[in-house]
Amino acid sequence: MARLPLVAIVGRPNVGKSTFFNRILGSRTAVVEPQAGVTRDRLYREADWSGIPFTIIDTGGIGTGGPENMVQPVANQARKAMEEADVILFIVDGKAGIVPEDEEVASLIRRMEKPVILVVNKVDNFEGPLPTSDFYALGLGEPFPISASLGLNVGDLLDLVISHFPSGEKPELKPSIKMALIGRPNVGKSSLVNAICGEERVIVSDMPGTTRDAIDTVFTRGDTEYTLVDTAGMRRRVKVYEPIEHYSVVRAKQALKRADVALLVVDATEGITTQDQRIAGLAEEAGKATIILVNKWDLVDKNSTTVNEYTKDIRDELSFIGYAPIVFVSALTGQRVTRILDEVDKVYLEYTKEIPTAQLNKIIHESVMLTPPPTVKGRRLKVFYTTQVIAGPPTFLLFVNDPGLVADNYRRYLVNQLRRYYGFTGTPVRFAVRRREGRSS
Numbered sequence: 001m002a003r004l005p006l007v008a009i010v011g012r013p014n015v016g017k018s019t020f021f022n023r024i025l026g027s028r029t030a031v032v033e034p035q036a037g038v039t040r041d042r043l044y045r046e047a048d049w050s051g052i053p054f055t056i057i058d059t060g061g062i063g064t065g066g067p068e069n070m071v072q073p074v075a076n077q078a079r080k081a082m083e084e085a086d087v088i089l090f091i092v093d094g095k096a097g098i099v100p101e102d103e104e105v106a107s108l109i110r111r112m113e114k115p116v117i118l119v120v121n122k123v124d125n126f127e128g129p130l131p132t133s134d135f136y137a138l139g140l141g142e143p144f145p146i147s148a149s150l151g152l153n154v155g156d157l158l159d160l161v162i163s164h165f166p167s168g169e170k171p172e173l174k175p176s177i178k179m180a181l182i183g184r185p186n187v188g189k190s191s192l193v194n195a196i197c198g199e200e201r202v203i204v205s206d207m208p209g210t211t212r213d214a215i216d217t218v219f220t221r222g223d224t225e226y227t228l229v230d231t232a233g234m235r236r237r238v239k240v241y242e243p244i245e246h247y248s249v250v251r252a253k254q255a256l257k258r259a260d261v262a263l264l265v266v267d268a269t270e271g272i273t274t275q276d277q278r279i280a281g282l283a284e285e286a287g288k289a290t291i292i293l294v295n296k297w298d299l300v301d302k303n304s305t306t307v308n309e310y311t312k313d314i315r316d317e318l319s320f321i322g323y324a325p326i327v328f329v330s331a332l333t334g335q336r337v338t339r340i341l342d343e344v345d346k347v348y349l350e351y352t353k354e355i356p357t358a359q360l361n362k363i364i365h366e367s368v369m370l371t372p373p374p375t376v377k378g379r380r381l382k383v384f385y386t387t388q389v390i391a392g393p394p395t396f397l398l399f400v401n402d403p404g405l406v407a408d409n410y411r412r413y414l415v416n417q418l419r420r421y422y423g424f425t426g427t428p429v430r431f432a433v434r435r436r437e438g439r440s441s
Helices: 017-023 068-084 100-112 134-140 154-163 188-197 243-257 276-285 306-317 336-349 357-370 408-422
Strands: 006-011 043-049 052-058 087-093 114-119 176-183 215-221 225-232 261-267 289-294 325-328 382-390 395-402 432-436
Touching: 006 017, 006 068, 017 043, 017 052, 017 087, 017 114, 017 154, 043 154, 052 154, 068 100, 087 100, 100 134, 100 325, 114 134, 114 154, 134 243, 176 188, 176 243, 176 276, 176 336, 188 215, 188 225, 188 261, 188 289, 188 336, 225 336, 243 276, 261 276, 261 336, 289 306, 289 336, 325 336, 357 382, 357 408, 408 432
Parallel strands: 006 052, 006 087, 043 215, 087 114, 176 225, 176 261, 261 289, 289 325, 395 432
Antiparallel strands: 043 052, 215 225, 382 395
């Protein structure tokens, strides 16, 4: 599959890289705060200009800024983005002028031998002399002034960007299976991203809260394309103190909404916590296929009954997603990591499964005959017709004599009957009900 052209946004901290990134996407995708060091990982998103699709990469600042132990890992992520990019956008601060960190980044870029555009940001007034002349000293060609926050001159910049794209056949966008890694802080989500991809795509640290954005990683296995989203750890609301962390939690929930499959990561050394239950509930409420990944399995002392005991505990604590497969993995050793995508493929097929209407009505009719619905105040539920209205998750519409007669336990019975015949492993199954007009009750 031909990949999209890659555009990497780089520069020192707090020059407006994420503001520019959000401007291109037309949404507040990257976390933006006035302090340095907010963006840490490579943040990938698909964009389009003049009908030409491309992938744009936001990166953390190269140089000082943010926690000391994050400076080098963040810089390494930015370097990797430049190495794979087709075009590099080097953003500097037009109000601050050249600073030593700009010269450091410029020196690194010159060694890349790739098309580079020197972008002077924070130019809010295009009348009169522009504050760009000093930046010629960086040796990267003509500086291009913009205001990312106001959107000034951004369109002209994008015209210049796409002119540098490699020539050849226009790549076609291919649908991805979208997976969201969700879980509490520090359960190993970022380590699992790197283990699945076989390279360091996101920063891993023992410090909780390292991941701030929802990080998209697109890759292929065979003929299948996947989008893997690493999200910030979701703490209980009473523990969310910083505005940055608040935005991270919001983005984690947004990532879950746009996913097909939720990969719920739990810590094998801690077992299922109340917060794990809450997060699993978010996936169930969103109607997402779900796989439970029990990470750090290498740290558990095991005997012949350990797996069965853990499985029972998980099923007891997360009974409301009893359809979710459980995979015991170790991001550190790579144990069973390759099995994760096998399970994703399986549950995605179940998540998007469509049942022919004739078969569906036969199963529902037989189920009702086998176990008739109970009477409610002398009246009995009648099911006239059933049809599948959507897949992802499989959702069915029952036409009945009175929707008020459909008890929750009978709804669960019908769901279980469908699972008995059609599996639906890993995915929730929904039933909606509607009164069938013109029929006797």
